[in-house]
Amino acid sequence: MNNGKMMKMPMPSIDSVRVAVRVRPFSQVSDKCYIALTSSISLKLFENLLLLVKKSFTVFNISLFPLLYIYLISLVLFFFKDDCFKRILIYFMPFFIQVTFSMLEIYNEQVKDLLSKTKKPGGLKVREDQQLGFYVDGLKSVPCENYAQIERLMEQGTKIRTTASTNMNASSSRSHMVITIQFKQVFLDRDLSKQSSINLVDLAGSERQKSSGSEGDRLREGSRVNLSLTNLGNVISALADAAMGKKVLHIPYRDSVLTKLLQSALGGNSRTTLIAAISPADICYEETLSTLRYAERAKKIRNKAVVNTSTLMRESRAQNNKLLLGCGNSRMEHCLLCCAALSGEEVLSLFLLQEQQMVKTFPHLLNVNEDPQLTGVLKHFIEAGSCDAGQAASNAITLQGLGISDKHASFTNSDGKVTVTPHGKCKVIVNGVSITTKTKLQHLDRIILGSNSAYLYIGFPSERGSEDLSRFDYDFFQLERAASEGVSVDTLGAVNSGDGKADPSVLAVFQDYIKLMPLVAEANQMSEELKKGLNMELKVKNLASSDSRGCDLQKEVMVKVTNQRTRQVWIWSKAKFINRKFLMEELYQRFLDGEDSHVAQEDDPFWDPAEVIHLGSAHIWLQSLAYCMKFEEQVEFLNCDGLEEAVLHIHMGPCSPTGQARGEEDVVIDPLELLGKRMDFQIRIVQCLGTKWLKEDAERGVQMGYRIYDLPNTLYTKPVWKILNPQIEETVQFTALNASQEFLNYLQTNALIVDLWGLQEGCAELSCSQPGLMVTGEGHIMVDTKKISTTSNQIPELYLKLLKLEQETELLRNINRVLREENVFLKESLEKTGSSQQGKRPLKSWCLLTGMTAQLPAAREVNQMCTQQASYDRAFAKALKVFHQSMNVARGQFLKLRHHKPPEDDQMLRPFVHQQSQMLKDFGDLLESSLWKLKNDVALIVKKKRECLLHME
Incomplete structure (x- = not known):
């Protein structure tokens, strides 16, 4: 061109678009593959395509269209592995070569930079230039020195590429992806540069909604993909018709973002290869046929590839010399000439030398980034005096990021120490702790400014040692913050x-x-x-919750x-x-x-409809019900942090079918006594005390819910609003018509979990209806509804027989032990005595053995012994029952004493203290006497049982 900025060689190379077809190998689900290949077809394909890469070093633009992403990765791995990279570059050692890498995706017609962490709303803009054609404004291009950097960048971009699961593919790509590797050859001796680009394009496959099962977002994404592929097909058809000599009025490049970016690859300055990956499955017949027709049209396209040469360097150097000569014979002229004489590498070396000198002299802040490659890139030096840090350009330390104010904090270097002072309410965290006043910094202190700008403070040279700074990474900062919040x-x-x-x-x-x-x-x-x-x-x-068996959730x-x-x-x-x-x-x-940030409420990401909030849970163990004992207690509701949210006052106890509470005489010794029998019990929720949820806002409400054993639904209490200590007073009676072994085991090993729910204005209350529950004729909720078989009804009788057999077995074990001891004694006696006395001792032993055998208890005596054993168990149970009754009385006194509050009148304080002292004395006496009586009863039972065993021996 005449302006000299981009000069193209006058003899173009006319090439058709190359097309390669690859059939996917049979997968593991296929029964058998009947075709065996004797050579690596992929390797041959790669070697053929390698010629294109070599041509890119002769500064032609190259475009590859693998229609399968994994295949695209394989191509890059092959083309740019280190040995191949070096083998190609060896021919161009006289030239200075630059390699850059960029990676983008087109998702829902929006361009996203896969190498940038910041996501611009609406995506990057596609603009048009008269010389460059269509390009992406703001796309990040990263310089690369070797293949390892290219591989790392590809992995980074792949992780954030938009994928989703469909019926056809567990990780289906929902976007088109374009990888651009740009080569630039700089001829220093001729002030000339040449450049070429390799574009690797992964097209998202078209899909049918019926086959892929797409719906919602997946359906909208698939529609956008199909539309862009249709536009691409229209462009290919128009170019193919033009190549065949047909008259084409318009080539629709502008119909989609994809076709804009591929304009140079299709019918432009490029040598292009399209790789069609098809499936051998018969269910994909239509997709395979469509892909092949796509490729058939594409290979008719003819491109005109030219060498891209630029003389911009030559013109720029001439313009600089002209400007320098116009400066006259001044001191500035000498400085400018000296600077102009330095090369870029020399300027960089001077800069690095100056930075190293400052590092050795001044304390400084070292940036810490989530990406390890960016950690330590920035160094903010704290020279003598005071310097401000913030977003304002006038600050000595200019910072960018969320939560950084114009004047965020001040750093002071004075008298051999450095301090940091936040400005106003600006957020400054030192070693995980937020500070509000002037704070002295120590060597290797961790500083976070604003929301997430992390820095490591490097102290004076005298404070430094041979520390390993690599351990102070981004995760270290976050771990420290978490520890300060009590999470580890x-x-x-x-x-x-x-x-x-x-x-x-x-x-x-x-x-x-x-x-x-x-x-x-x-x-x-x-x-x-x-x-x-x-x-x-x-x-x-x-965090501190458990299930009904006490196991962590x-x-x-x-x-x-x-x-x-x-x-x-x-x-x-x-x-x-x-x-x-x-x-x-x-x-x-x-x-x-500066745009309007106002959105409708339903579209506001900072808003949600009001909902019911789970506040905490209370655990009440059900073991008392298995022994027909009542339970009354105040239990804490614990929130997710394990802290008290409220206190639940609850009653549980056995009752009759009519709802009458059972007394102490109905307590059972063994829960198996209830097996196969009807069992009724009540759960009464009395009150919820000290609810923090209601203290924070008096307009709120609460509800409680619980589920027991095999109930299909959760039972909820009626909602209570605007009461600090709501009185619930709801009683539910449950009935097990035939108590099963599983239900009795459940009562002995599980807890009733009562959940506390918070209600707020605008939320829907939890339903108190009880659909799907079975009830008795009296209207009680039925639990343990599994039918007990006839064989199960015989379990109590068999259990009693088993107890008697175990007692008889224990008695026979004792007799066997005595006989064994006597046998040992007889053997020892026979060895000690002479032959003359052998007739007496064996006779005595025989008589003793005969007497013991004669004393073996008959069946009636065994039954009598079993009866005595059972009587001891009953006596022991009775003693425990009496002790339990005494403890109930003591507990009642303790609760009364606990709720006994002092009067507000000072004159009544002395009688109150006297009354409280008397109550404490009575409580202590009752507790002492109950324990003394239990001790005597147990000692008496043990004494009788021991005497009985001695009598049996």
Whole structure:
């Protein structure tokens, strides 16, 4: 061209678009593959395509279209592995070569940079230039020195590429992807540069909704993909017709973002190869035929590839010399000439030398980034005196990031020490602790400014040693912040006390917590700047909760969101919070760009409809019901942090079918006595005391719910609103018509879990209806509804027989033990005595053995012994029963004493203290006498049982 900025060689190379077809090998689900290939077809294909890469070094533009992403990765691995890279570059040693890498995706007709962490709302803009054609404005291009960097960048981009699961593919790509590797040859001796690009394009496959099962977002994504592929097909058809000599009025490049970016690859300055990957499955017949027709049209296209040469360097150097000559004979002329004489590498060396000198002299801040490659890139030196840090350009230390104010903090270097002082309410965290006043810094202190700008403080040279700075990575900062909030591996219970090994599921929760911490901080900062009034805090669900058997529940990270204006509360899961944060970032970017950030309430990521909030759980063990004993207690509701949320006053106890409470005489010694019998009991929720949820906002309400044994639904109490200590007073009677062994075991080993739910304005109350529950004729809810077979009815009788057999077996064991001892004694006697006395001792022993045999108890005597054993058990049970009654009385006195509050009148204080002292004395006397009586009764029973055993021997 005449302007000289981009000069193209006059002799173009006319090439058709090359097409390669690859049939996917049979998968593991296929029965058999009947075709055997004797050579590596892929290797041959790669070697043929390698010629294109070599041509890119002769500065032709190259485009590859593998229609399968895994195949695209394989191509890059083959083309740019180190040995191949070096083999090609060896021919161009006289030239200075630059290699850059960029990676983008086209998702829902929006361009996203896969190498950038910041997501611009609406995507990057596609603009048009007269010389360059269509290009992506703001696309990140990363210089690369070797293949390892290209591989790392590809992995980085692949992780954040948009994929989703469909019926056809578990990780279906929902976007088109374009990888561009650009080569630039700089001829220093001729002030000339040449450049070429390799474009690797992965087209998302078209899909049928019926086959893929797409719906919702997947269906919309598939529609956009199909539309862009249709536009691409129209462009290919038009180009193919033009190549065949047909008259074409218009080539629709502008119909989609994809065709705009592929304009040079299709019918432009490029040598292009299209790889069609098809399936051998017969169910994909139509897709395979469509792909082959696609490729058939594409190979008719003819491109005109030229060498891209630029003389911009020559013109720029001439212009610089002209400007320098116009400066005259001044001192500035000499300086400019000296600077101009330095090459870029020399200027960089001077800069690095100066930085190294300052590092050795001054304390400084070293940036710490989530990406290890970016950690330590920035160094902010704290010279003598005071310097401000913030977003304002006038600051000595200029910072960017969420939560950074114009004047955020001041650093002072004086008298051999450095201090940091926050400005106003600006957020500054030192070693995990937020500070508000002037704080002295120590060497290797960790500093976080704003939401998430992390720095490591490097002290004076005299304070430094041979420390390993690599351990102070991004995760170290977050772990420190989590520890200051009371969250660590130990508090989560990650280490099993049994084997000392860490629980992987709990460690995963801890990692989620660490990763979400900076995201929550950023979301809070965006809420503050957008004046949304939300406060978000991380919580661990089920941190201190357990199931009905006392086992820990599965933990997960959640976000508690509180509207500080309306006092409304929401609980967001990890996935919901991350999705909302993306929407928050888009809204915040519009705010930064000066656009209108107001959205409708239903589209506002900072808003949700009001919902019922789970406040905590209370555990009441059911073992007393298995022994027909009543239970009355005040139990704590514990929230997700294990702290008291409220106190539950609850009664439980056995009753008659008519609802009459049973007395102490109905207590059973063994729960098996209830097997197969009707069992009625009541659960009465009396009151909820000291509810923090209601203290925070008196307009709120509460509900409680619980489920017992095999009930299909949860039973909820009636909602109570605007009462600090709500009186519930709800009683439910349950009936087990034939108590089964499983139900009795459940009562002995499980707890009743009562959940406390918080109600807030605008939320729907929990339903108190009881659909699907079986009830008796009296209207009581039936539990343990499994039918007991006829054989199960015989269990009590068999159990009693088993008890008698066990007692008889124990008695026979004792007799056997005595006989064995006598046998040993006889053997020892025979060895000691002479032959003359052998007739007496054996006779005596025989008589003793005969006497013992004669004394073996008959069946009637065994039954009598069993009866005596049972009488001892009854006596022991009776003693325990009497002690239990005494303890109930003592407990009543203790509750009375506990609720006995002092009067407000000072004159009544002395009688109150006297009365309280008397109550304490009576309580102590009763407790002492009850324990003394229990001790005597147990000692008497043990004495009688011992005498009986001695009598039996």
